[in-house]
Amino acid sequence: MINTPITLTIAGSDSGGGAGIQADIKTISATGAYACSVITALTAQNTLGVQAVLAVDADFVKQQLDAVFTDLAIDSVKIGMLNDTHVIKVVADALRRYQPKHIVLDPVMVATSGDKLLQDDALLCMQQVLFPLVDIITPNLPEAAALIGARLPTSTAQMHALLPQLQQLLQRVNANAWLLLKGGHLQDSDQCVDLLTDGNSCHQLSGPRYPTHNTHGTGCSLSAAIASYLAQGDSMLEAVSRAKQYLAQAIKYADQLNIGHGHGPINHFYQQTLTQASR
Secondary structure, X not given: OXXXXXXXXXXXXXXXXXXXXXXXXXXXXXXXXXXXXXXXEEEEEEOOEEEEEEEOOHHHHHHHHHHHHOOOOOOEEEEOOOOOHHHHHHHHHHHXXXXXXXXXXXXXXXXXXXXXXXXXXXXXXXXXXXXXXXXXXXXXXHHHHHHHOOOOOOOHHHHHHHHHHHHHHHHOOOOOOEEEEEOOOOOOOOEEEEEEEOOOOEEEEEEEOOOOXXXXXXXXXXXXXXXXXXXXXXXXXXXXXXXXHHHHHHHHXXXXXXXXXOOOEOOOOHHHHHHHHHO
16 A cells, blocks of 8 residues: 655635635645645635634644544645634644654735734744744745845845845754745746745745736645645755746646636646646
8 A cells, every 4th residue: 555645734714715725735636645634714715805714713723633643644734824822832732742744834924915914922922933843934025024024025136135034033943944935926027036045055946927817825835835745755945846836837827717806816726727628
């Protein structure tokens, strides 16, 4: 019997299906691993925006964590939306107890609108109790700027300038962690540039920027894909590179979907779409 690579996603639910738990499960499935989940929050959400959020009690989050970890041989964990300090501490405690091989943290802190999704005490708690446990964090530019109190970068050069402070912040508590600084918010180039560093060397990963409004769930999907590939035995550089390639194709073919009236999702199953179109 072949061992099945298993990836756990710990995140909020998006009722519209484009981001959060739903995007993670689609991504993990599309990239070759088995997906299980722990839900930290419920949202009433669609392609037009978020109408309401209902936090899941920390005790029930713990019950979900215990349920999956005591039964499934989880290889990797992707962490997304964590709504308060109680949930952050419960997640950190479970990670210390069950010690999965790989942990990917997507620090969901700032909404597309610019609104903060984590209060200052929760952000500090995340840095103190989760950063020491992870293998990689994947902030976008607004999140990276919020982490170190910097201005939002507007160029690739300014992205590079952020790295030393971000590395210093992370490596104070975790000398072995990688950092992926995502440049998707930059609009001054036809290339989408991400910076991946382990504190010693920096890899600039570039790919084409595709013109589409259907980019809902990109950050969730990228971090989930990284976790999926890590579960399958890839090195960090391989996992991030393959995840970026997967995401680029899911964005490229996003307009083949007709979902909702606002910012639609990426095409997680673009390969299936292409196969059907070729028949």
